[in-house]
Amino acid sequence: MYHYDDFDRAFVAERNAQFRAQVERRLDGSLTEEEFKPLRLMNGVYLQLHAYMLRVAIPYGTISTPQMRVLAELAERWDKGYGHFTTRQNIQYNWPKLVDIPDMLDRLGDVGMHAIQTSGNTIRNVTADHFAGAARDEVADPRPYAELLRQWSTDHPEFQFLPRKFKIAVTGAPNDRAVTRAHDIGLVLRERNGEIGFEVLIGGGLGRTPMIGKTVRDFLPVADLLPYCEAIVSVYNRLGRRDNKYKARIKITVHETGIDEMRRQIEASFAELRPLFDDTAMAALDRIKAQFALPSFLNGPTEIDLSDPVLRSFVDTNVTPHKRDDHAIVTISLKAHGRTPGDASAEQMRVMADLAERYAYGELRISHEQNVILPHVRRGDLAALHAALGAVGLGTANVGLASDIIACPGMDYCALATARSIPVAQQIAMRIDEMGIEHDIGALKIKISGCINACGHHHVGHIGILGLDRAGVENYQITLGGDGTERAAIGERAGPGFAYDEIVPAVERLVLAYLDVREDAGETFLDAYRRLGPAPFKAALYPEEKRDAA
Amino acid sequence: MSRRPFTPKVLTANLLREGDVVYLDATDAWVADLHRAELIEHEARAADRLAFAEAQSSRVVGAYLTDMKAGPNGPEPVHFREGFRATGPSNYPHGKQAGA
Ligand code: HEM
Ligand code: SF4
Numbered sequence: 001m002y003h004y005d006d007f008d009r010a011f012v013a014e015r016n017a018q019f020r021a022q023v024e025r026r027l028d029g030s031l032t033e034e035e036f037k038p039l040r041l042m043n044g045v046y047l048q049l050h051a052y053m054l055r056v057a058i059p060y061g062t063i064s065t066p067q068m069r070v071l072a073e074l075a076e077r078w079d080k081g082y083g084h085f086t087t088r089q090n091i092q093y094n095w096p097k098l099v100d101i102p103d104m105l106d107r108l109g110d111v112g113m114h115a116i117q118t119s120g121n122t123i124r125n126v127t128a129d130h131f132a133g134a135a136r137d138e139v140a141d142p143r144p145y146a147e148l149l150r151q152w153s154t155d156h157p158e159f160q161f162l163p164r165k166f167k168i169a170v171t172g173a174p175n176d177r178a179v180t181r182a183h184d185i186g187l188v189l190r191e192r193n194g195e196i197g198f199e200v201l202i203g204g205g206l207g208r209t210p211m212i213g214k215t216v217r218d219f220l221p222v223a224d225l226l227p228y229c230e231a232i233v234s235v236y237n238r239l240g241r242r243d244n245k246y247k248a249r250i251k252i253t254v255h256e257t258g259i260d261e262m263r264r265q266i267e268a269s270f271a272e273l274r275p276l277f278d279d280t281a282m283a284a285l286d287r288i289k290a291q292f293a294l295p296s297f298l299n300g301p302t303e304i305d306l307s308d309p310v311l312r313s314f315v316d317t318n319v320t321p322h323k324r325d326d327h328a329i330v331t332i333s334l335k336a337h338g339r340t341p342g343d344a345s346a347e348q349m350r351v352m353a354d355l356a357e358r359y360a361y362g363e364l365r366i367s368h369e370q371n372v373i374l375p376h377v378r379r380g381d382l383a384a385l386h387a388a389l390g391a392v393g394l395g396t397a398n399v400g401l402a403s404d405i406i407a408c409p410g411m412d413y414c415a416l417a418t419a420r421s422i423p424v425a426q427q428i429a430m431r432i433d434e435m436g437i438e439h440d441i442g443a444l445k446i447k448i449s450g451c452i453n454a455c456g457h458h459h460v461g462h463i464g465i466l467g468l469d470r471a472g473v474e475n476y477q478i479t480l481g482g483d484g485t486e487r488a489a490i491g492e493r494a495g496p497g498f499a500y501d502e503i504v505p506a507v508e509r510l511v512l513a514y515l516d517v518r519e520d521a522g523e524t525f526l527d528a529y530r531r532l533g534p535a536p537f538k539a540a541l542y543p544e545e546k547r548d549a550a
Numbered sequence: 551m552s553r554r555p556f557t558p559k560v561l562t563a564n565l566l567r568e569g570d571v572v573y574l575d576a577t578d579a580w581v582a583d584l585h586r587a588e589l590i591e592h593e594a595r596a597a598d599r600l601a602f603a604e605a606q607s608s609r610v611v612g613a614y615l616t617d618m619k620a621g622p623n624g625p626e627p628v629h630f631r632e633g634f635r636a637t638g639p640s641n642y643p644h645g646k647q648a649g650a
Contacts, residue, residue, distance in 0.1 A: 033611050469631075
């Protein structure tokens with residue numbers, strides 16, 4: 001587990017003291033809102049619909065048990081008893097009072113956490129595969145590189161005023177669980193002739209103009225990581241459009257400039273920058289790697305008794321093979337049917353911290369799919385762990401299934417929203433559960449955003465749902481066939497949108513149509529869509545049109 | 551050139567210290583309950599109220615005028631967004647509905 005060094009602590013403490021003074025000056029009237037707003041945003045404080053919101057970074061999704069307990073404490077002392085885990089491995093508090101936020105930040109600082117660069121046109125929280133360090137398919141643990149990037153990008157003087165926000169994701173595995181292809185920079189660790197390096201992708205992004213990232217370098221030696229990223233960001237800083245907010249992300253720069261020309265300029269800039277980087281970064285990397293050393297694993301049984309059908313079902317969906325045969329990766333679902341996706345109460349956070357200590361060497365992760373991971377659990381402890389999770393409503397066996405929905409806060413909280421997402425997610429999950437077909441449907445990713453900004457990743461949902469405002473009424477557009485993995489694809493719009501009370505029945509018709517047309521239970525929704533194209537799904541969504549055409 | 555006719559409005563904002571949604575009533579007070587807000591029927595009055603709110607920047611933040619209609623108990627939202635601001639989120643009773 002990485003521990004912040006004294007420099008980090010001093011930096012965070014100083015920023016917190018500065019912010020406390022800024023809040024005081026805002027409250028006593030010596031700062032106007034125009035002056036204060038950029039300062040609060042730099043510290044992760046937004047104004048939403050009902051209240052302020054505080055966004056706290058969980059770098060590369062890795063969090064320790066003391067940190068999780070502090071998140072619980074914040075929820076209880078200064079919020080309404082819960083927090084919301086987001087698709088970018090952050091946690092958001094929906095109800096903090098401005099006057100309390102400096103205390104919240106100080107408390108976070110005690111355990112090396114902060115809200116710096118969770119907003120604004122800076123390099124945001126660097127995200128990583130949530131199975132990092134534990135995954136059987138990984139080439140190497142991506143987190144040391146993510147941490148190196150975090151150190152490089154935090155408070156980087158040239159990169160505080162980029163044309164627009166900038167997001168980096170890193171994965172160490174060929175199976176992309178970090179959505180690297182939808183990030184401004186996506187880094188995929190690869191092995192070539194016994195060496196480790198990165199495939200570097202740029203220009204991915206969702207939002208108004210979704211784009212899949214393009215490969216700019218197919219193999220970058222590890223030692224070149226920082227100068228190469230600096231070259232990318234510098235070229236973007238120079239070429240990125242500052243005239244139009246909607247065209248300011250690097251995805252548009254890549255689209256307008258072309259990947260070949262981008263590559264040429266990046267490589268030219270890299271050639272200039274490379275000599276300026278000595279090997280201090282690589283020395284730092286060695287120190288960082290030591291901090292991410294795996295725990296001293298205890299041996300245990302590989303075969304366990306799965307005769308209890310409830311445990312069996314949990315193991316089928318929420319447990320992933322670990323590097324070691326006698327261990328497993330456990331995903332704790334924050335998607336109990338009918339609950340708000342990604343929310344955890346203070347009590348649940350504490351229980352997860354306790355269980356991580358008891359069964360998982362004290363390690364926890366937050367996934368971009370808004371769930372919590374215990375990356376190293378002995379298989380022999382799975383039954384006891386499952387029972388303990390069930391006792392606090394955390395035992396739902398639905399990871400990767402239809403009710404494991406990503407949903408952004410939408411109109412229930414977000415000031416930018418055009419429609420609600422949370423209740424749509426809640427109702428879809430309840431309906432699928434009532435129908436008793438969830439396990440039969442199998443792997444299915446439904447993702448919902450409450451506006452075109454696409455924080456809920458709807459473009460890469462197998463079924464994507466986008467909430468819009470059509471003449472003062474909520475309306476939901478469906479996209480089909482999106483994929484956020486290494487086979488990334490942007491979903492295609494299925495047709496006209498659905499009213500709030502029609503969207504759940506529409507999704508129901510879609511999944512029933514899938515059950516009808518699939519070859520066998522091994523063919524997933526996405527596979528069936530890829531084989532058959534949209535026609536049978538559109539026919540299910542719009543039955544009247546089929547009738548009209550007949 | 552035709553101008554859209556003025557439609558009734560309420561002045562709303564969030565409290566600076568707490569963040570809570572508030573409305574301006576006819577006596578210059580910031581109230582939590584939408585029904586007690588002043589329904590502004592004239593354009594000139596709307597401009598006055600907005601100027602008043604902007605001068606109160608040490609009490610409120612993000613002041614704006616928004617369309618409302620007259621109801622039996624006072625102003626009512628025209629758009630669902632203001633409906634949520636007036637009552638709270640739909641997933642938990644954590645907003646104004648908590649006190650109702
Ligand atoms: C106050 C709440 C929020 C605000 C104001 C907000 C604002 C935005 C905006 C304006 C964009 C579009 C950026 C662009 O395309 O240039 C965006 C994208 C995004 N946000 Fe949010 N967001 C909020 C909450 C969230 C939450 C809760 C999540 C996670 C669940 C999230 C994750 C993302 C992601 C993943 C994207 C799209 C990826 C991309 O950057 O292209 N945001 N957000
Ligand atoms: S997608 Fe829109 S509604 Fe949802 S959180 Fe992002 S900005 Fe808000």
